[in-house]
Each structure stands twice: as structure tokens, then as C-alpha cells.
Amino acid sequence: MASHSHQPHDNAHDEPFVAELLDLEAEVLHAHLTELTGWLAELTADRPVRRVLDLGSGTGTGTFALLRRFEDAEAIAVDASPRLLHHLQGRARELGVADRVRTVEADLDAAWPDFGGVDLVWASGALHHMSDPDRALREAHAALAPGGLLAAIEMADVPYFLPDDLGIGRPGLEARCRAALADRHAEALPHRGADWGPLLSRAGFAIEAERPFTIELPRPLPEATGRYARAMLGRMRTALDGRLSAEDMSVLDALLDGDGPHSVLHRDDLVVRTERTVWAARSQA
Ligand SMILES: C[S@@+](CC[C@H](N)C(=O)[O-])C[C@H]1O[C@@H](n2cnc3c(N)ncnc32)[C@H](O)[C@@H]1O
Structure with missing residues (x-):
């Protein structure tokens, strides 16, 4: 999952939006x-996965993916x-x-x-929210049964959605938006995009793999892509107030205008491109 700076403690009003x-x-x-x-199933093939722990589960995107994969498992989210946990429970009922x-x-x-004693810990976009990740990883190690696996998923940034040339405004809008937000992000979540390898080793884990994923979705893109892009760029727009030229801001508004001719909801030139790294680390007795 992508990185959305939302500490639950002070941004409760934001949570319905975050859930979406x-x-x-x-x-x-x-x-x-x-x-x-599927990869985690290969890595755990030698021992059954019955109990999984999803850290910073949000709405349970990892929880449900794991329950689909490990059909005999139960999950703790x-x-x-x-509010996000309540949303997760509703979704769990819908999914049976x-x-x-x-x-x-x-x-x-x-x-x-x-x-x-859990068999698999999943932490997706969650560790960088911890104020003391070393401590959290020691706790995660203690929560695992000996030989259990932890998957830490970290993303460099939110996905790219826009082609360089949008046909309106100056090319390169999305890159300028990201540059304008870089300092703010670095300040709000200093561990975002961290190399978790050394911290995992320090916490007592044996690292089995560090695997980069380059995601570039093929066409046709999933039906929800326009809505996802609109939600993500809309969030960016809020944070960009006063940090972008008036011209760029008006182009961004045109992209976010649901009914407008340039809306991301109707464009056929969107992309979904992102990178993430996954560490698979084994707990040692
Ligand atoms: C970027 S979201 C990731 C959600 C989910 N893992 C996913 O990939 O879709 C980060 C989650 O961590 C949770 N979180 C942040 N700080 C936390 C803390 N100190 N304790 C527990 N959860 C926390 C947030 O409420 C949010 O649901």
C-alpha cells in the first residue's frame, strides 16, 4: 500500500477518506x-500458516489477501x-x-x-508510521512462533498515474507535484522508504529475501483506476495548496473535476506505475 500520512490519533476526521x-x-x-x-506461500511451504498477524492493518487489504491465500488460517488485524477496524469487520462479513x-x-x-505465537506477520506501509521501528520489530519478533516469517512491505512513493503530456498545461505536472511535496513528506514520515534490512537483523530476524517489485499495470487498467487516481491526486492537491503555480493548480483541478472533459475518471491515458520492496525475514528461536 501506498504511503498516506495519517496518524489515526489526530486525523480521525480523515478516516472515511483513508478507508476508501x-x-x-x-x-x-x-x-x-x-x-x-503466492511468494509468501512458497516461503512458508515447509510449515503450515494457521495464524497471521496484520500490523497497521487499516481496512484489511493485507488481511483479506492472506486469508484468500492461506485457506486454513485465521487473522489478527x-x-x-x-474506525478503520470497524470498516474491516464490515468487509469481513461481506466476504464471508x-x-x-x-x-x-x-x-x-x-x-x-x-x-x-503467530506463523506470519504482515506489515504493509505500517512500519514507517512507528515512532520507534526498532522496538516494533523486536515486538514482532517476539509475536512470531520460532521459524515464523515476517513480510515487511515498503513503498517508495504513491503510484504515478499521469502521462507526462496531459494535453493541457505544461508537461510534467505530476513530477512537479511530487517535488513540491517531498520536504513535507520527509518531515511527516522520516522512515518512509526506509531500508528495513538492518533493522530486521538488529531485531533478531534472519533475512531470507529482499525483493523489489516494479509494478506497471498492463492495459486494460482495472475499472477502479480512475477513482483511485482521483482519490490519491485529490489528497495531494489538499497538501499542495500554496506550493504550486496557479496554472498547475488549475490543471490539477481540471483533472479532479469528476464531470469535466479532462477528468481522471474518464481519461484513457492513465498509468499505474509504482515500486515497492518486500523483505521476508525469519524469526529465530
Ligand atoms: C498506510 S496505512 C496501511 C494500511 C494497510 N496495511 C494497507 O497496506 O492497506 C498505515 C496504517 O497504520 C496504522 N497505524 C499508524 N500508526 C499506528 C500505530 N502507532 N499503531 C497501530 N496502527 C498504526 C494506521 O491507522 C493505518 O491504518
């Missing part, structure tokens, strides 16, 4: 999630946001897996509840 964004992301990146859980999911509201920056 996370769900759209899971829909658009469905094939990638399937590939990723942990998040600090009760409510009896396989337990939600736990917890601040993973504080002392962790006892999760009691």
Missing part, C-alpha cells in the same frame, strides 16, 4: 497482492484506528470470513498485547 483510498488501492493492485501472497478475523485496537508504539 486503501480499498481502492487493494482493488487496483489486486494482481500484485496475489503475486506477493491490529490497528490504532477503531468474519469468523476467521479478529480485530485488535492497539497503538503499536506502546506495549503490545500478547498475540501468542
Whole structure:
């Protein structure tokens, strides 16, 4: 999942929007999630996966992908946001897996509840939210049964959606938007895009693989792509107020205008391009 700066504690009003964004992301990146859980199934082939722990689960995009893949497993979804967990429970009922999911509201920056020996820990876009990731990884190590696996998924940035030349305004709008936001992001989430390898080793894990994924979705793009792009660029637009030229801002507004001729909801030149790295690390007794 992409990186959305949303501490649940101070941005509660933002959560319905975040929930929508996370769900759209899971829909658009469905094939990638399937590939990723397939890889984890290979890495865990020697021991059954019965209990999975999704750290910073949000709306459960990882939880549900894991339950699809590991049909005998139950999941514990942990998040600090009760609203996102409530959303997750509703989704679990819709998907018919409510009896396989337990939600736990917890601040993973504080002392962790006892999760009691899990086989697989999944942390997607979550570790960089921790104020002390070293501590969180030690806790994750303690939560795993010996020989259990942790998958840490980290994304460099939110996906790219726009072609360089949009046919309106100056080319390169999306790159300028990102450049204008870079400082702000670095300040809000200093661990975003971190190399988790050294921290995993320090926490006692044996790293089995560090795998980069380059995602460039083939056409036809998933049906939800326009809505996902609109949600993500709309979020960017809010953060960009006062940081972009008036011309760029008006082009961005035209892209976000649901009914307008340039709207991302109707364009046929969108792309979905992003990169992420996944560390698979084994707990050692
Ligand atoms: C970028 S979202 C990722 C959600 C989900 N893992 C996904 O990939 O779709 C980060 C999640 O971490 C949660 N989170 C942030 N800080 C947290 C903390 N200290 N304790 C527990 N959860 C936290 C947020 O509420 C949010 O749901």
C-alpha cells in the first residue's frame, strides 16, 4: 500500500477518506497482492500458516489477501484506528470470513498485547508510521512462533498515474507535484522508504529475501483506476495548496473535476506505475 500520512490519533476526521483510498488501492493492485501472497506461500511451504498477524492493518487489504491465500488460517488485524477496524469487520462479513478475523485496537508504539505465537506477520506501509521501528520489530519478533516469517512491505512513493503530456498545461505536472511535496513528506514520515534490512537483523530476524517489485499495470487498467487516481491526486492537491503555480493548480483541478472533459475518471491515458520492496525475514528461536 501506498504511503498516506495519517496518524489515526489526530486525523480521525480523515478516516472515511483513508478507508476508501486503501480499498481502492487493494482493488487496483489486486494482481500484485496475489503475486506477493503466492511468494509468501512458497516461503512458508515447509510449515503450515494457521495464524497471521496484520500490523497497521487499516481496512484489511493485507488481511483479506492472506486469508484468500492461506485457506486454513485465521487473522489478527491490529490497528490504532477503531474506525478503520470497524470498516474491516464490515468487509469481513461481506466476504464471508468474519469468523476467521479478529480485530485488535492497539497503538503499536506502546506495549503490545500478547498475540501468542503467530506463523506470519504482515506489515504493509505500517512500519514507517512507528515512532520507534526498532522496538516494533523486536515486538514482532517476539509475536512470531520460532521459524515464523515476517513480510515487511515498503513503498517508495504513491503510484504515478499521469502521462507526462496531459494535453493541457505544461508537461510534467505530476513530477512537479511530487517535488513540491517531498520536504513535507520527509518531515511527516522520516522512515518512509526506509531500508528495513538492518533493522530486521538488529531485531533478531534472519533475512531470507529482499525483493523489489516494479509494478506497471498492463492495459486494460482495472475499472477502479480512475477513482483511485482521483482519490490519491485529490489528497495531494489538499497538501499542495500554496506550493504550486496557479496554472498547475488549475490543471490539477481540471483533472479532479469528476464531470469535466479532462477528468481522471474518464481519461484513457492513465498509468499505474509504482515500486515497492518486500523483505521476508525469519524469526529465530
Ligand atoms: C498506510 S496505512 C496501511 C494500511 C494497510 N496495511 C494497507 O497496506 O492497506 C498505515 C496504517 O497504520 C496504522 N497505524 C499508524 N500508526 C499506528 C500505530 N502507532 N499503531 C497501530 N496502527 C498504526 C494506521 O491507522 C493505518 O491504518
